[in-house]
Amino acid sequence: MAQTTHTKPITFGNNNVNCNNTTGSYNTTVYNSDIDARIMGWLSPLEPDNRHHGVRTGRFEGVGDWLLETREFREWRGGEDGADKAVLFCSGDPGVGKTHLR
Amino acid sequence: MIDKLCDQAREEDLAVAWLYCDYKAQQEQTVINIIGAILKRLVGSEIPEGIRKAFKEGRRPLLADLMRMLRIAIASLPPVFICIDALDECLPKDLPQLLESLRDIVRESPGTRVFLTGRPHVGEAIQKYFAKAVAIPISPNEDDMRNYVEMRLDRDEAPEAMDNALRAEIVRIILDKMSNMCVGLFPLFMVYTY
Numbered sequence: 684m685a686q687t688t689h690t691k692p693i694t695f696g697n698n699n700v701n702c703n704n705t706t707g708s709y710n711t712t713v714y715n716s717d718i719d720a721r722i723m724g725w726l727s728p729l730e731p732d733n734r735h736h737g738v739r740t741g742r743f744e745g746v747g748d749w750l751l752e753t754r755e756f757r758e759w760r761g762g763e764d765g766a767d768k769a770v771l772f773c774s775g776d777p778g779v780g781k782t783h784l785r
Numbered sequence: 786m787i788d789k790l791c792d793q794a795r796e797e798d799l800a801v802a803w804l805y806c807d808y809k810a811q812q813e814q815t816v817i818n819i820i821g822a823i824l825k826r827l828v829g830s831e832i833p834e835g836i837r838k839a840f841k842e843g844r845r846p847l848l849a850d851l852m853r854m855l856r857i858a859i860a861s862l863p864p865v866f867i868c869i870d871a872l873d874e875c876l877p878k879d880l881p882q883l884l885e886s887l888r889d890i891v892r893e894s895p896g897t898r899v900f901l902t903g904r905p906h907v908g909e910a911i912q913k914y915f916a917k918a919v920a921i922p923i924s925p926n927e928d929d930m931r932n933y934v935e936m937r938l939d940r941d942e943a944p945e946a947m948d949n950a951l952r953a954e955i956v957r958i959i960l961d962k963m964s965n966m967c968v969g970l971f972p973l974f975m976v977y978t979y
Binding site for chain 1: 810819820822824830837864887891901904907915917918920921922923924928
């Protein structure tokens with residue numbers, strides 16, 4: 684399977700907030716200290732990073748690229764309509780590949 | 786999808802939070818935990834002082850606390866994209882409150898974009914909270930399937946045993962069988978679900 688990996692922590696904006704909050708090619712979350720890790724656990728016990736790594740490595744590159752070209756996606760992504768069209772919903776029956784859309 | 790937004794996040798100013806719902810984790814996937822997970826994703830390694838203070842108070846956060854912290858976090862971030870996969874795998878009793886929370890987030894922070902996936906029936910629930918939500922139906926895409934089969938054939942350990950004609954024949958038969966399977970399975974699926 685094709686595998687996309689980020690080799691550096693991803694930062695953006697002036698806030699130095701991580702998009703992925705990752706280091707290395709494995710999507711593990713790294714916190715600055717034990718207390719930070721406890722605060723994160725207090726906010727939520729869910730760890731979406733772990734699942735994302737599984738989806739990413741199981742995905743075949745290019746699947747769902749067509750979606751990015753649709754007018755609906757572009758309009759939603761561009762955000763011109765503000766709160767009115769804030770939501771894009773991709774619907775399909777189990778197994779059609781919604782999760783693996785790139 | 787998430788990777789694509791993250792790629793764009795590096796080029797432009799974007800913040801991306803995601804969550805995969807899973808029916809095996811329904812008990813843990815409460816609305817409060819989902820909103821908390823979005824918040825922790827967005828604050829990343831720079832935990833705001835307000836959150837540290839609330840943590841020190843020692844009580845479990847309420848949904849209202851998390852929503853307030855989320856609103857403050859979003860205000861200090863570039864445009865925020867929230868992606869939630871497989872909404873239908875949430876407990877049905879949690880779905881309305883989750884959608885209501887997402888609607889509140891979007892109302893309070895209008896630049897926020899929400900990307901959702903799920904089985905078609907979830908669309909009705911979404912419409913109740915987001916009347917102008919844009920829906921895109923996803924179906925198995927023949928190009929995607931073809932590319933996948935070609936990729937697997939490229940990895941064949943004995944490529945010399947297969948000439949171009951045989952290769953084309955293999956691709957044709959697999960795609961043909963797959964489209965028949967989809968057509969054939971659908972009525973069966975209907976029988977079992979009704």
